[in-house]
Amino acid sequence: MDAEPRADVLPLGTGRAFADGAGPAAPAAPTFASILFLDPARSPPPADPRVLTDLNLDQVISALSKGREEYDLVPLLSVPLPDLDSIAYRQAVFRDLESEPIRAAVESFASGMASMRHALGLVQKLRNEFQRARWHLEAVQEYGRAVPQLVQALGAAAPRSDGLRSLLLYLRAYVDSGPFRSLVTDAGRLRSELDGITYCVLVEGRRVTVSRYSGEADYGSEIEATFRRFPQGTTPNRQFRRTAWDDMDPVEEEIQEQVARVFSPTFASLRTFPARHPDFADPAVVRFDREVEFYLAYLEMVRRLRAGGLEFSYPEVSDRSKQLDVRQAFDLALAEKLRNQRARVVVNDVMLDGPERIAVVSGPNNGGKTTFARMFGQLLYLARLGGPVPGSSARLFLTDRIFTHFERVERTTEMRGKLMDELVRVREILRDATDRSAIVLNETFASATVHDALFLGRRVLEEVRSRDALCVYVTFLDELSTLGPETVSVVSQVAPDDPEVRTFRVVRQPADGRAYATTLARKYGLTYDRVRSRVGP
Amino acid sequence: MIPRLLWPEQDFDPSAPLPGRWEELSQDLSLATLFGAMAGDDEYLRSVVPKVVLQSVTDPAVVRYRQEVLTDCFQHPEVAEELYRLAVRAHLAEREAWGFGDTPDSVLYRSVRLLKLLLPLMRQLRAIADTHRSTFRSAGFRRLFDSIVAELDAPFFAEVEGHIGRLESPKSLLVSVRLGPGNKAVEPVLRTARQTRRSWTERIFPRRSPYSFELPERDESGLRALRDFENRGIASAARAVERSVGHVQRFFSLLRSEVGFYLAALRLRSTLSAAGLAVCLPTPLPTAQGALSADGLYEVCLALASHRAVVPNDLRADGVRLVLITGANEGGKSTFLRALGLSLLMLQAGLFVPARQMTASLGLGFYTHFKREEDAAMEGGKLDEELKRMSQIADRIRPGCFLLCNESFASTNEREGSEIAEETVRAFVDAGVRVVFVTHLYDLAERLVGRAAPSTLFLRAERTEDGRRTFRILEGAPLVTSFGEDLYHRVFEERTSPPEGSPTTS
Structure with missing residues (x-):
């Protein structure tokens, strides 16, 4: 592996300015740049969108960013990492975030920051001076709670990744700094004064009088006391639906004016609060908030699929060995889709051993061949995102690029035109592919005659072989699976006792007649022992 | 103050979950017929009766508690009906006071109006x-009447009238408020102003607070905003009145469903009496005792549907854990099975039962596994479907429950069906489930005879020498054939006509 810079000797951050006009306290103050990129200055090129679409990774990406639009995750998810060190940096952060206390710490920080942004949005939107100041105060308080809580919870959880450790180092110094501490103190004092206010409004016709509350009795409780002798009704304590406008109507504003006069010192302090703390949020904190969402989104998906019984593991990624070995892998997009339908995706192993470079997938239709091909491409891509990949264990190769060609049914050009298009695309792929590339060809030349398809397939696979690239080739032509030691045959399976039943298993050998059928009764747990233990006692 | 005529220690809960697989139980035992006969054309009772019956009582003391209340109702039907009518009027009052709007002022107006309608009903309740x-x-009625007398007293009626007067014509509003997000007013609470003594000068020249303002007369938008504020101010009181009225309504609603159930029982009884059918109050015993015996037991739904007497049967199954019923097709096996299930359910609802005498230990739950006719929405084969249902039962059924099986596992060949049936039946029985199994799987019967324990009872549908069915179910070990040949001849050669009282289905 190259000796890339490690997180503890990260290059200095992105020229951030300190809030409240203070610089770092000492020259040795820790810095922090990015939780996603080891070298934020060098940004890797994004993946080919066609490839993401072919592999259904676009669906995965949109599932991951759904509900998190404000973080703009799509660009982050579309950039695969170029080197092993960067992958290791992320894998370590991922592993940290799989620990419950660390994830809880970061998630609660993220929700605090979201509340802060919401409050700041209202400061922009509202007119009334007191209201704007109040929302500014709210924003400061959310921020002032979120950051120290992160430091506290993260510190207690002791992260091991370089990324989170250097973040922690940086944040510790930040929350200890004078400006941050006075920000929090000032906000807290003002807030508790405001919370202590209860006032009374007396309405007599058109006249409205404001006063301090002084213990007048709750009339509703008096009514309820009369009826306590009846059984407790099921009438819920009604929440009156009000269009909760954020701004105030003229009467509310006028009442607030009177309240501001009754409680004048507190409201005077509120009025000047925004000017006392204009741009309070630290840019490194803000960047971390966005970037860590990448991890949270990814791990949330991992968690919900694990809950359905699927496994994920951190791949051992190599930039030398092209031997692939992934156990119980699955198509991530399909797994998500089936999860929504309460079904579980079938898992399959991927293995390329010794000289094997090309998996030739054949077998019955709708048996999982295309899914297998997608899964192959996804695994290589996901390894480069740095997260755990589908499978109980995974050894993968660091590709430089992934190329795909999937037959597109929607293109209804004439056959000759279609074959032409396919050849153009394949030629393009073969032109750019290196010995570090992966090529996924799905039902390519399927519309050609058998003679042509066989001929073209042989030629293409010969080209792939000569480049020593990794490849999956989905075809209906068995002959292509035995071209040489580089090819391995993979076949989609049917149930041994019922050829109508697809198992969606795709294995290296033809069906071995493994017993499939157990008795129906056994399937339903209706044996003596099972029934007894189910019924109890 | 609470009705509690169904449960001594708890209210009837119409939203309580029904037991697992109740839809199948209802379908297999034709419960709709029973419920229909009880509820008559009272739509409300049509929804209440099934819930009460299906929420089976498992405590003999509660069964006896209901039997007493039922006896009171039987002796004073006019009082029960008067209470029911009062409860119905309380329900109708809600409709009368109904109005649009869910703003605090409309809720307050509506609730006060409803309160004014309920006030005379509460006075009548007190009079009854x-x-x-x-x-x-009965303990149930005595406690109810005593608490009404104690709680609905003169001071209570005076307080209610006081609230109505004050809420109908308020002079001013005093509202306490706190500062919420964005300084908006939150937690508004309507307050009772302090009674302050004022000097005579203050009375002539009231001191005006410096922290006040007055809206100009023509300021329409300001006045609208003020009304809006007032509306929020009265919310706490509106809520309180609405909830209070809800308490009163809940009382009447419980009264309606609980008394209604007993009225439904009276209706069923008079229908059966009119048809000359006997009923009796059964004796409930604790589950552990394993008692089960009856004389003159008949299938009540069949009787209701045919408006005439159906063949009664006796049963002596004390201590029996498995009842296996074999014998002629169309010989009354299924009818007997249903008669037993229905009677147990009625017993455990606190009702009388269709029998001359019945004593039974209470089942902790009832499950049925009946042969299904072709099912359009079926996934997979028939056996698959049967096994799936049995498996779902195994997920829920517990020791002390009853499992009623009718021709289970007949959808495969006899050998396979018997094998599966024997294993599951034996497991259920050993686990403490009481199983009643109607079958013509001879292989199954033979297996069970072979390992017959004293806790197994074999019953057989009777057939006379000349092949006629009597629809009587007698004790007897399984016979070799199930008389399918007879049936074939009967159907295809019309040698005999169906005898009197023949069940319509097997």
């Missing part, structure tokens, strides 16, 4: 309790 307190014997 005063009049009939001494003539009712």
